Amino acid sequence: MAQQTSAHNQHLTLADIARQTNYSISTVSKVLNDQSDISPEAKERVNAVLTASGYRRKSRQHRHQEFIDIVFSSFSNLWAFEVVKGALNTASQHDIRITITESGDRNHPAENWASDLVRRHPLGAVLVFSHLSTREREELDKNDIFYSIFDPSGEPEPQDFSVRADNWNGGMLAARHLADLGHQRIAMITGPEVMLSARARTEGFIAALADRNISFNPALKREGDFTMVSGLREGLELLNLPAQERPTAIFAGNDLQAMGVYEAARQVGLRIPQDLSVVGFDDLQTSSFMNPPLTTISQPLQQMAGIATQMVINRANHEHSDMHVVLPTSLIERESTARPQN
Amino acid sequence: MAQQTSAHNQHLTLADIARQTNYSISTVSKVLNDQSDISPEAKERVNAVLTASGYRRKSRQHRHQEFIDIVFSSFSNLWAFEVVKGALNTASQHDIRITITESGDRNHPAENWASDLVRRHPLGAVLVFSHLSTREREELDKNDIFYSIFDPSGEPEPQDFSVRADNWNGGMLAARHLADLGHQRIAMITGPEVMLSARARTEGFIAALADRNISFNPALKREGDFTMVSGLREGLELLNLPAQERPTAIFAGNDLQAMGVYEAARQVGLRIPQDLSVVGFDDLQTSSFMNPPLTTISQPLQQMAGIATQMVINRANHEHSDMHVVLPTSLIERESTARPQN
Numbered sequence: 068m069a070q071q072t073s074a075h076n077q078h079l080t081l082a083d084i085a086r087q088t089n090y091s092i093s094t095v096s097k098v099l100n101d102q103s104d105i106s107p108e109a110k111e112r113v114n115a116v117l118t119a120s121g122y123r124r125k126s127r128q129h130r131h132q133e134f135i136d137i138v139f140s141s142f143s144n145l146w147a148f149e150v151v152k153g154a155l156n157t158a159s160q161h162d163i164r165i166t167i168t169e170s171g172d173r174n175h176p177a178e179n180w181a182s183d184l185v186r187r188h189p190l191g192a193v194l195v196f197s198h199l200s201t202r203e204r205e206e207l208d209k210n211d212i213f214y215s216i217f218d219p220s221g222e223p224e225p226q227d228f229s230v231r232a233d234n235w236n237g238g239m240l241a242a243r244h245l246a247d248l249g250h251q252r253i254a255m256i257t258g259p260e261v262m263l264s265a266r267a268r269t270e271g272f273i274a275a276l277a278d279r280n281i282s283f284n285p286a287l288k289r290e291g292d293f294t295m296v297s298g299l300r301e302g303l304e305l306l307n308l309p310a311q312e313r314p315t316a317i318f319a320g321n322d323l324q325a326m327g328v329y330e331a332a333r334q335v336g337l338r339i340p341q342d343l344s345v346v347g348f349d350d351l352q353t354s355s356f357m358n359p360p361l362t363t364i365s366q367p368l369q370q371m372a373g374i375a376t377q378m379v380i381n382r383a384n385h386e387h388s389d390m391h392v393v394l395p396t397s398l399i400e401r402e403s404t405a406r407p408q409n
Numbered sequence: 410m411a412q413q414t415s416a417h418n419q420h421l422t423l424a425d426i427a428r429q430t431n432y433s434i435s436t437v438s439k440v441l442n443d444q445s446d447i448s449p450e451a452k453e454r455v456n457a458v459l460t461a462s463g464y465r466r467k468s469r470q471h472r473h474q475e476f477i478d479i480v481f482s483s484f485s486n487l488w489a490f491e492v493v494k495g496a497l498n499t500a501s502q503h504d505i506r507i508t509i510t511e512s513g514d515r516n517h518p519a520e521n522w523a524s525d526l527v528r529r530h531p532l533g534a535v536l537v538f539s540h541l542s543t544r545e546r547e548e549l550d551k552n553d554i555f556y557s558i559f560d561p562s563g564e565p566e567p568q569d570f571s572v573r574a575d576n577w578n579g580g581m582l583a584a585r586h587l588a589d590l591g592h593q594r595i596a597m598i599t600g601p602e603v604m605l606s607a608r609a610r611t612e613g614f615i616a617a618l619a620d621r622n623i624s625f626n627p628a629l630k631r632e633g634d635f636t637m638v639s640g641l642r643e644g645l646e647l648l649n650l651p652a653q654e655r656p657t658a659i660f661a662g663n664d665l666q667a668m669g670v671y672e673a674a675r676q677v678g679l680r681i682p683q684d685l686s687v688v689g690f691d692d693l694q695t696s697s698f699m700n701p702p703l704t705t706i707s708q709p710l711q712q713m714a715g716i717a718t719q720m721v722i723n724r725a726n727h728e729h730s731d732m733h734v735v736l737p738t739s740l741i742e743r744e745s746t747a748r749p750q751n
Binding site for chain 2: 104143144147295299353357358
């Protein structure tokens with residue numbers, strides 16, 4: 068995308084400068100756009116005319132077009148990597164840079180993130196958290212910073228652009244798969260209850276079990292924070308239950324928690340899938356290399372991030388953009404699930 | 410870090426503008442620095458004076474101070490994540506942005522990366538590849554783009570700033586650990602031979618085996634490309650050898666290749682560590698959650714990236730910086746290695 072330049076308060080055109088310098092309009096345009104394939108002499112002469120005429124580059128506009136900021140409240144794992152990778156793929160097609168900001172903790176960005184963003188003035192931002200306050204929303208809007216919300220943890224406001232996966236359906240797919248295999252004593256390690264995506268997975272999961280006349284035992288639902296460490300901790304709690312109460316299958320809520328459950332099973336000496344079936348959610352790049360390869364619900368994180376990035380670009384270019392995109396999830400059957408042993 | 414502004418060709422001071430607008434010097438400074446906590450009226454009046462006087466913001470300087478670009482030839486896995494995380498931690502302490510560029514393929518950046526970088530004009534760049542040509546080096550130098558080289562794949566030039574881990578010693582540590590356990594038939598899956606870090610690991614490994622009077626069988630050395638997929642492919646080649654030739658231990662070259670070797674062992678029905686010992690290199694965040702937890706050589710990727718970033722900042726600030734930093738590697742013993750069975 069060419070950088071925009073224009074004369075402020077003067078009516079100096081590219082043709083005027085070309086005439087005064089004896090360079091072509093194309094060369095003048097290249098100088099204005101800081102391109103490198105022009106001679107130092109051309110640069111100097113064009114700039115001399117610009118300086119003499121008081122021509123001022125639209126540097127703010129210029130900076131606007133340069134980068135999109137991905138704001139994480141926590142940039143901490145392979146999940147975040149997939150998001151950046153997807154944003155990078157889309158942005159690079161438009162010659163737009165991706166910057167990364169990490170602000171605050173997992174659920175709440177730091178107080179000043181919105182004014183920080185305004186100060187840096189990106190083309191726009193992809194927000195990887197939600198709970199946007201009215202004040203923050205106004206601050207971004209007022210300063211023409213276009214944003215989209217990736218995987219909103221709360222209900223997105225109608226005016227917000229957002230991308231998420233169909234978490235509820237993904238939860239259903241996990242439950243149906245385990246029910247179809249014949250499991251009855253099924254546990255779930257949820258993500259943080261404050262996150263909408265986590266709640267949707269849990270509710271879809273429980274609803275699908277009910278459809279199959281499996282009553283979900285609330286004692287087998289445990290809350291994690293979507294990390295490997297919480298998967299291990301909650302997995303140990305579940306697997307150390309007396310044998311007749313112990314689940315034969317665990318829906319781990321996400322792939323990182325599934326890695327923790329694998330480690331819990333290893334520590335207590337249970338084999339996956341013979342003694343315990345495990346289902347994840349995400350399908351991270353490492354999940355097909357887990358031992359055994361993880362059966363999981365795929366959500367297309369890179370594609371989602373690409374769409375969130377494209378939303379920002381479209382809005383900045385005053386082009387049409389969908390507002391609320393929900394991508395489908397699907398079951399990827401690998402080797403961590405099997406019929407329960409009798 | 411406050412954004413620098415200054416008058417070009419005019420001698421208009423903050424005090425002059427304050428006098429003409431009846432705002433305080435502090436308010437004028439805030440307008441110049443694009444801060445958000447000032448009234449639209451103040452902004453408008455200050456800008457009017459600026460426009461009338463031909464005051465031009467030093468936007469290039471401003472952009473210079475804003476970001477450091479991390480240039481990857483391949484931004485593709487958890488290893489890259491660790492590098493970004495480390496750079497982000499250091500840069501954010503200086504209120505400097507991190508941008509990511511992916512250019513080219515694993516070993517070679519695309520033709521035009523250096524001119525692209527010049528066009529964007531970051532404060533500097535951390536280059537996560539090497540083979541910098543003389544022309545590229547000159548282009549960066551000429552344009553005052555400070556750079557450091559992360560984990561140089563070739564021998565760094567004396568004038569280049571670089572950070573790497575002690576790969577050679579790491580290779581020795583892996584070999585000594587396996588020799589101490591009593592292994593004799595030991596294999597290695599190397600990284601790409603064109604990468605200095607890969608060669609150093611291999612050579613340190615073979616040297617340490619020789620110290621222990623273990624002659625390394627060249628048929629048990631296979632070249633990978635540092636991905637999970639190549640670890641699986643080369644692992645299968647090694648583990649499908651006849652039982653009396655099959656290695657009892659594999660040094661996998663890095664943790665991703667170790668994940669591939671785990672999968673190869675699973676596919677051929679060998680248990681880790683009972684039937685096969687595996688040692689990785691890197692200590693990625695997932696490695697302690699592999700099944701079983703991976704014994705590996707730790708290289709402090711985040712710390713290395715932090716140092717590479719600090720080098721750029723120090724050079725840009727004309728402060729002292731070390732030129733060639735080599736960080737130690739260490740053995741992290743977990744559960745993927747054991748004495749060979751007889």
